[in-house]
Amino acid sequence: MAQYQHIESALIHGGIYGDKTTGAVNVPIYQTSTYEQQGLGQNTGWEYSRTGNPTRAALEALIAELEGGTAGFAFASGLAAITTVLSLFRSGDKILISSNVYGGTFRLLDQVFQQFGIGYAIADTTNLAAFEAAITPEVRAVLVESPANPLLTVTDLAAVSEIAHRHGLLSIVDNTFMTPYLQRPLELGADIVVHSATKYLGGHSDLIAGLAAVRDSALAARLAFLQNAAGAVLGPFDSFLLIRGIKTLGVRMDRHVENAEKAAAFLRNHSAVKKVYYPGLPDAQGYEINRRQAKNGGAMISFELDEKHEIRQFFSSLKLIALAESLGGVESLVCHPATMTHASIPRKIREAVGITDGLIRLSIGIENAEDLLADLEQAITESEVR
Numbered sequence: 001m002a003q004y005q006h007i008e009s010a011l012i013h014g015g016i017y018g019d020k021t022t023g024a025v026n027v028p029i030y031q032t033s034t035y036e037q038q039g040l041g042q043n044t045g046w047e048y049s050r051t052g053n054p055t056r057a058a059l060e061a062l063i064a065e066l067e068g069g070t071a072g073f074a075f076a077s078g079l080a081a082i083t084t085v086l087s088l089f090r091s092g093d094k095i096l097i098s099s100n101v102y103g104g105t106f107r108l109l110d111q112v113f114q115q116f117g118i119g120y121a122i123a124d125t126t127n128l129a130a131f132e133a134a135i136t137p138e139v140r141a142v143l144v145e146s147p148a149n150p151l152l153t154v155t156d157l158a159a160v161s162e163i164a165h166r167h168g169l170l171s172i173v174d175n176t177f178m179t180p181y182l183q184r185p186l187e188l189g190a191d192i193v194v195h196s197a198t199k200y201l202g203g204h205s206d207l208i209a210g211l212a213a214v215r216d217s218a219l220a221a222r223l224a225f226l227q228n229a230a231g232a233v234l235g236p237f238d239s240f241l242l243i244r245g246i247k248t249l250g251v252r253m254d255r256h257v258e259n260a261e262k263a264a265a266f267l268r269n270h271s272a273v274k275k276v277y278y279p280g281l282p283d284a285q286g287y288e289i290n291r292r293q294a295k296n297g298g299a300m301i302s303f304e305l306d307e308k309h310e311i312r313q314f315f316s317s318l319k320l321i322a323l324a325e326s327l328g329g330v331e332s333l334v335c336h337p338a339t340m341t342h343a344s345i346p347r348k349i350r351e352a353v354g355i356t357d358g359l360i361r362l363s364i365g366i367e368n369a370e371d372l373l374a375d376l377e378q379a380i381t382e383s384e385v386r
């Protein structure tokens with residue numbers, strides 16, 4: 001029986017806590033590939049570390065508990081998690097993806113899985129009627145992000161899962177931007193939740209990892225089989241780092257969001273800013289839905305400067321906020337989706353969904369908010385066309 005009621009405690013005490021043999025408060029790093037067997041057909045329950053490793057198992061139990069699932073899986077990257085989940089499907093099947101899906105997920109479907117006959121279709125999942133109309137007989141699953149990358153569009157996860165189930169589809173949610181601290185898709189009806197744990201869960205920009213969690217035991221068994229069969233597992237040391245990162249997720253997210261709310265308000269009130277995308281702003285697309293399904297608006301913000309500002313200059317003028325791919329680390333990062341994270345999406349598709357060349361995406365870190373706003377202000381001033 002868990003000795004706690006709240007997720008802040010589960011982040012620290014959830015999954016498998018400490019080490020029974022020594023009393024160590026942290027799960028040891030079991031840096032081993034194999035395990036000695038007592039005799040033929042006799043073993044300790046551990047046979048080979050691709051199949052199972054105690055450090056990874058502790059992390060897998062933790063993500064299952066945090067997401068409200070029954071089984072968790074740890075992978076070498078977010079895309080390895082998504083690859084393994086997509087391996088549930090077969091030639092002739094189609095995956096319906098939301099129009100603002102992560103660029104790497106799109107590339108994986110478009111340039112890898114399509115070669116094996118697993119196709120995809122794109123639907124605007126913020127429009128439930130359009131989403132339902134896009135379900136053809138070949139569609140076997142829907143894969144959505146909410147808020148989605150990089151326009152922070154909100155999809156009603158409970159409604160999409162309900163429609164998916166009515167049509168016999170699996171509902172898969174990439175919960176990278178929110179983390180279970182802010183949003184738990186399995187509790188909203190999703191069948192599979194996936195993460196790039198590289199981002200907020202790790203939280204320190206020091207590892208690449210992916211996670212998945214499910215509720216259904218048959219689905220869990222199939223994923224366990226695929227995880228072992230394909231072998232894109234997370235190593236023991238990175239599993240330890242990720243457990244360590246997750247312990248502070250609550251305090252980090254609180255500060256990320258506090259800073260992001262200040263930055264969104266600052267950008268919204270700035271005369272040089274044409275548009276701000278942040279699900280925590282009351283007039284944002286999907287604000288009410290997000291409020292219902294998530295704790296708050298998260299810490300990702302996208303915005304566009306007006307024509308009197310030059311974005312190339314804006315990027316090079318930032319001093320504290322670093323220009324880099326990725327997100328969710330303690331340090332604030334800025335990126336240019338059109339040429340960085342979403343460059344693998346053809347320009348025509350990109351522009352049709354609103355990822356313009358002027359779009360700027362911020363991952364708000366946990367620095368002092370005044371320092372962040374001052375950096376944005378000075379870079380906006382520097383980027384003014386003279």
Ligand SMILES: *Cc1c(COP(=O)(O)O)cnc(C)c1O
Nearest residue numbers: 077078079102174176196198209
């Ligand atoms: C980064 C990211 C991924 C890919 O994860 P990796 O750990 O880089 O493989 C998938 N989905 C989203 C939403 C991401 O931000």
